[in-house]
Amino acid sequence: MDIGVPGESKAAGGTATGAARATARPAGRRKGRSVPAPVLNVIALVLGLAVWALLAWRGVGGLPGPLAVARRGGDLLRDGTLEGDMVASLRRVLIGFALGTALAVVVGFLMGWYPVVRGLCEPYIQFFRAVPPLALIPLAIVLMGIGETPKIFVIFLAAFLSSVVATLQGVVGVDRTLIDAARVLGARDRTIFLRVVIPASAPFILVGMRVGLGSAWATVVAAELIAAQEGLGFRMQHAETYYDLDTIFVGVIAIGVLGLVMDRLLLLAERRITRWQERR
Amino acid sequence: MTSKISFRDVTRTFPVNNGAFTALDGVSLDIGEREFVTVVGPSGCGKSTLLALAAGLDEPTSGEVTVDGERVTGPGPERGMIFQQYALFPWLTVRRNVEFGLRLTGLPAAERRARATHAIELVGLADFADALPKTLSGGMKQRCAIARAYAVDPEVLLMDEPFGALDALTRVQLQDQLLRTWSAQRRTVLFVTHDVEEAVYLARRVVVMAARPGRVQEVVDIDLPYPRTEQMRLSPQFAALRNRVWNAVYHQPPAAARP
Ligand SMILES: Nc1ncnc2c1ncn2[C@@H]1O[C@H](COP(=O)(O)OP(=O)(O)O)[C@@H](O)[C@H]1O
Ligand SMILES: [Mg+2]
Numbered sequence: 001m002d003i004g005v006p007g008e009s010k011a012a013g014g015t016a017t018g019a020a021r022a023t024a025r026p027a028g029r030r031k032g033r034s035v036p037a038p039v040l041n042v043i044a045l046v047l048g049l050a051v052w053a054l055l056a057w058r059g060v061g062g063l064p065g066p067l068a069v070a071r072r073g074g075d076l077l078r079d080g081t082l083e084g085d086m087v088a089s090l091r092r093v094l095i096g097f098a099l100g101t102a103l104a105v106v107v108g109f110l111m112g113w114y115p116v117v118r119g120l121c122e123p124y125i126q127f128f129r130a131v132p133p134l135a136l137i138p139l140a141i142v143l144m145g146i147g148e149t150p151k152i153f154v155i156f157l158a159a160f161l162s163s164v165v166a167t168l169q170g171v172v173g174v175d176r177t178l179i180d181a182a183r184v185l186g187a188r189d190r191t192i193f194l195r196v197v198i199p200a201s202a203p204f205i206l207v208g209m210r211v212g213l214g215s216a217w218a219t220v221v222a223a224e225l226i227a228a229q230e231g232l233g234f235r236m237q238h239a240e241t242y243y244d245l246d247t248i249f250v251g252v253i254a255i256g257v258l259g260l261v262m263d264r265l266l267l268l269a270e271r272r273i274t275r276w277q278e279r280r
Numbered sequence: 281m282t283s284k285i286s287f288r289d290v291t292r293t294f295p296v297n298n299g300a301f302t303a304l305d306g307v308s309l310d311i312g313e314r315e316f317v318t319v320v321g322p323s324g325c326g327k328s329t330l331l332a333l334a335a336g337l338d339e340p341t342s343g344e345v346t347v348d349g350e351r352v353t354g355p356g357p358e359r360g361m362i363f364q365q366y367a368l369f370p371w372l373t374v375r376r377n378v379e380f381g382l383r384l385t386g387l388p389a390a391e392r393r394a395r396a397t398h399a400i401e402l403v404g405l406a407d408f409a410d411a412l413p414k415t416l417s418g419g420m421k422q423r424c425a426i427a428r429a430y431a432v433d434p435e436v437l438l439m440d441e442p443f444g445a446l447d448a449l450t451r452v453q454l455q456d457q458l459l460r461t462w463s464a465q466r467r468t469v470l471f472v473t474h475d476v477e478e479a480v481y482l483a484r485r486v487v488v489m490a491a492r493p494g495r496v497q498e499v500v501d502i503d504l505p506y507p508r509t510e511q512m513r514l515s516p517q518f519a520a521l522r523n524r525v526w527n528a529v530y531h532q533p534p535a536a537a538r539p
Contacts, residue, residue: 180337181367181425185381185432186357195380199371276371278414 064246069253072246081235086254088231089220092148096155097216101209104160108167108205113193118168125164133158133215134222141226151223158219159212166208170201203277206270213266217259283310284436284468285334290343292329303329305493306343314466316459318473318483320529326494327472331438334470335361347436357381360429364441366421368413374400374424375409381432399427402461419450423457430461439471443478451475455482459508476529480522481508488528498528 049066056065064072076082111118133154140150174197182196224233232251239247287309293300304326311317319327332338333345336355345352347359368377378396387395400409403423413421422442429437443451455478462469473479479486483502490497502521504512512518 175367177363177365177367178369180332180335181361181363181369182380183337184335184355184359184361184438185428186355186384187380191384196369199369202371276412276414278370 062245064249069246069249073250073253076247076250082250082254085230085232085235085251086258088228089224089233089255090258092151092223092231093155093213093216093220096152096220097159097213099152100156100159100161100216101163101212103156104164104208104212105167105205107160108164108208109171109193109197109201111164111168112171112174112201113197125161128157129161129165133161133219137223137226146227151220151226151228154223155216155219159216162215163205163208163212166204166211167201170204170208171197173204174200203270203274206266206273210263210266210270213262214259217255217262221255282313284313284315284348285309285311285470286344286346286349287330287333288344288346290330290333290340290345292326292333292338293341302493304333304340305495307494307496309487309496309499311468311470314468315485316462316469316471316483317485317487318471318479319487319489320473320476320479320525321489321494321497322491322529322532323474324494325489325491327489328440329494330489331361331440331470331472334436335359335438337361357385357432358434359436359438360432360434362422362425362429362437362439362442364444366413366418366425368421368424368428370413373410373412374405374416374427377413377424378428378431380428385432395431395433396427399431400424402430403427403457417450418446419454422446422454426458435467437467437469437471439469441472441474444474451478458482459506463507476522476526477513480518480525481513486525488525490532497532500525500528 052063053065053067055061056063056068073082076085107117107121111121136157137150137154140153144150144153178196178200179192182192187195220231221233221236224231225237228234232255236248236251239245239251287307290304290307291302292304293302295301307326307330319330321327329338333340334347334352336352336359347356369380372380375396378399379392382392382395397406397409400406403426405420405423405427408416408420408424413424416424426442443454446454458469459482469482471479471482480500480502486500486502487496488498488500489495500521504517504521
C-alpha cells in the first residue's frame with residue numbers, strides 16, 4: 001500500500017494531470033478501507049518510541065531511554081537553558097536566513113533580468129555553490145573573529161546560495177508570452193517586473209526559500225561550534241565533552257522539531273501565495 | 281479603402297549559428313480599415329513573426345510596418361493581441377485579467393469596472409468573473425483573453441492561431457462569436473490560422489504564405505457576404521474557395537521556382 005506523507009510538498013514540477021487532486025489531499029482520498037495517513041504517522045511514532053525504549057532498556061550503546069531524555073528536556077526547560085539555546089539558534093538562523101534570501105531575491109532578479117549581471121555573478125555563485133558553507137567556517141573565523149558575525153555570515157551564505165539559483169530560474173523561466181501579453185496591453189518594464197515577473201516567479205522563490213531555510217538550519221549547528229556561548233549546537237557540543245547523551249538527544253530533537261515547524265510554516269505560506277498555480 | 285496596417289517590403293532575418301535565417305522575405309501587404317484578413321500557411325512560414333511585427337513586439341530587419349500611416353515602434357493599446365496559448369495571468373481572476381490593461385491607463389475605478397464587466401459579458405463569462413484561469417476550460421480561457429483585449433478597445437486585433445488548441449465545436453462557436461462582435465464593432469482584424477476552413481469562413485481576404493523563405497504566396501478574395509452562416513459553410517462557393525486556398529497552401533511551388 002502506498003502512503004501519502006501529509007503535507008508532502010509537490011512544489012517544483014509535478015506529473016500527470018489526474019493526480020492533481022490526490023496531490024493536494026493525499027490522506028482522505030485513498031482506496032476504501034485503508035488507514036488514514038495521520039493515524040499511521042502516530043502509529044509509527046509510538047512504534048519508534050517503543051523500539052528506542054527497548055534498545056535503551058537492553059543497554060545498547062549506553063543509549064538513554066525516552067523517559068530519561070524527556071526528564072532532561074524538562075530540566076533544561078525549567079532552568080531556561082533550552083529556551084535560551086533555542087532562542088540563540090533561532091535568532092542566528094532567522095537573521096542569516098532573512099538577509100540571505102532577501103539578497104538572493106534581489107540578485108536572482110537582477111541576474112534573470114540583466115544578462116550582464118548574470119554573466120558577472122554566475123561564476124562566483126557556481127563556485128561558492130560547490131563549496132559547502134561549513135568549509136568556510138575556518139576562513140570566517142579568521143576574517144571575522146569569534147563573535148556572532150561569522151556564524152550569521154555562514155548561515156547567510158548557505159541561505160543565499162540555495163535560494164539565489166531558484167529565484168534566477170523563476171525569473172528566467174517566466175513565460176515569454178505573458179510578458180508579450182503585458183506589453184501589448186501597454187505595460188512598461190517597471191510594470192512588467194512588478195506585476196508579471198514577480199508573481200510569475202513567486203513559486204520558485206518560495207521553493208528557494210524553503211531550501212534556503214533548510215540549509216540555514218542545517219548550518220547553524222556547525223556554525224555554533226565556533227566558540228559559541230549558547231545555542232543548540234553549542235549545547236550538544238558542550239554535552240559531548242561530558243558524554244552527556246541525554247542532553248545531546250534533547251538537542252537533536254529540538255533541532256528537528258524547530259526545523260520541521262519552520263518548514264511547515266513556509267509551506268503554508270507557499271500554499272497560500274501560489275494557490276493560483278495549476279498543480280500538474 | 282484606406283489601409284490600416286501596411287507591410288512595405290518587410291524582411292526579418294534571425295541570426296543563427298551559421299549565418300542568418302530569413303523568416304520573412306520582402307513581404308508587402310495592406311490591410312484595410314475594418315477589414316477581416318486571415319493568414320494561412322505551413323508552419324514556420326513566418327505568420328507569428330508577421331503578427332509580432334504589427335504588434336510592435338518585434339522589428340523588421342528591413343522594410344517598414346505602419347499602422348494608420350505611422351511607423352510601428354513598439355506595442356500600443358490601439359493594437360490588441362490574442363495568443364494561441366491564451367497568455368492569461370494565472371494568478372489573477374478573470375476580472376483582474378480583463379482589468380489588467382485598463383489599470384495601466386489610469387481610468388477611474390468605477391469606469392474600469394464597468395468596462396471590464398461589459399467585456400466579460402460580451403464573451404459570455406459573467407458567471408466566471410471571479411474564477412482563476414486554472415478552473416476554466418480552454419475555450420473559456422481564450423474568451424477571457426479576448427475580453428482582456430476588447431476591454432482596452434483596440435482598433436486592431438492581432439490574433440495568432442487563437443482557436444488552434446480548441447476542440448472543433450468550441451472553435452466554431454468562438455468563430456461565430458468573433459464574427460458577431462466584429463460585425464457590431466468593426467475592428468480591423470489580422471487573424472493567423474493553420475486551418476484553411478477557418479481562414480475562409482472568417483475572412484474577406486485570405487493571405488496564403490509560403491515558407492523558406494517566408495513570403496506571401498497568394499491573396500484570395502472571399503466574396504461571400506457577411507454575416508457568414510452555417511449554410512454558407514456547406515455551400516459550393518465555400519467549397520470552391522476552400523479548395524483554392526487549400527491548393528495554394530499545400531501545393532506550393534518551391535521557392536527557387538518562383539519568378
Ligand atoms: N527568435 C527567433 N530566432 C530564430 N529563429 C526564429 C525566431 N523566431 C522565429 N524564428 C524562425 O522563423 C520562422 C518563422 O517563425 P514563425 O513566425 O513563428 O512561424 P509560424 O508562426 O508561421 O509557424 C521559423 O522557422 C522559426 O524557427
Ligand atoms: Mg506561429
